[in-house]
Amino acid sequence: MTALTTQQVEQLHTAARAAQARAHAPYSRFRVGAAVLDESGRIHAGCNVENAAYPLGMCAEALAIATMVREGGRSVRGLLVVGEGEHLVTPCGGCRQRLREFASDATPVLVADLERVRAQFTLGELLPASFGPENLA
Template identity: 65%
Template sequence: MSPAATEIDALFAAAKAAQARAYAPYSRFQVGAAILDAGGSIHAGCNVENAAYPVGACAEAGAISAMVAGGARAIRAILVIGPGEELVTPCGACRQRIREFAAPETPVLIAGPDGVRARFSLAELLPASFGPANLPK
């Protein structure tokens, strides 16, 4: 089920607020993300950099961690907001992280400072993905 306009507005507000709190002293590239879980709750995260570059965390990973810590296990929609004119889509690792908790048809909304710029399904961003169903029970 696609998110309603009011849910998209709430996702945007949560992601934008998280983006403002991002810790990005090295790249100065602040990213926020917000997840709408299956129960209708919103969980946000921001990127957190580290002087040892490979150990930083993406905004999407933070939002997923917040969702799991909040007791949810299914992403109904996710919105990612970044700066600049280009679309800031999830990196490859985050696409796989999202896949762990989302179906291929899950909406991935990409926003800039003024609102949503693009909408993809997870399958469009991560075609023929490997997910939990690929593993034996």
């Protein structure tokens, strides 16, 4: 696993919490924030944005990745997701595949609540034997 520094984890957590506070979740009331660290050390955050037509909603992780790409980032070096509740809020299957487009199996994926990181995985642990860009090379 590519290690993140304590400072990077704190910055990701701060950015994800700030994004979570801006989530648009009027239907589920389940607010999620996410932040990615790119290859240049920049942090890009996103929040979930729900829509009355449920399939049109957007996950926090998807928005964070899209923001990274918009800002010129091309590689995810780490991801932190903030959610509340008893259970861990890990990326959904679609977001795991989105991450795979920009991250390696060794990329750390941290899961946190408002106070602390609760668990850490690699993308490979969350999406084993994945299909990625190299499959199309």
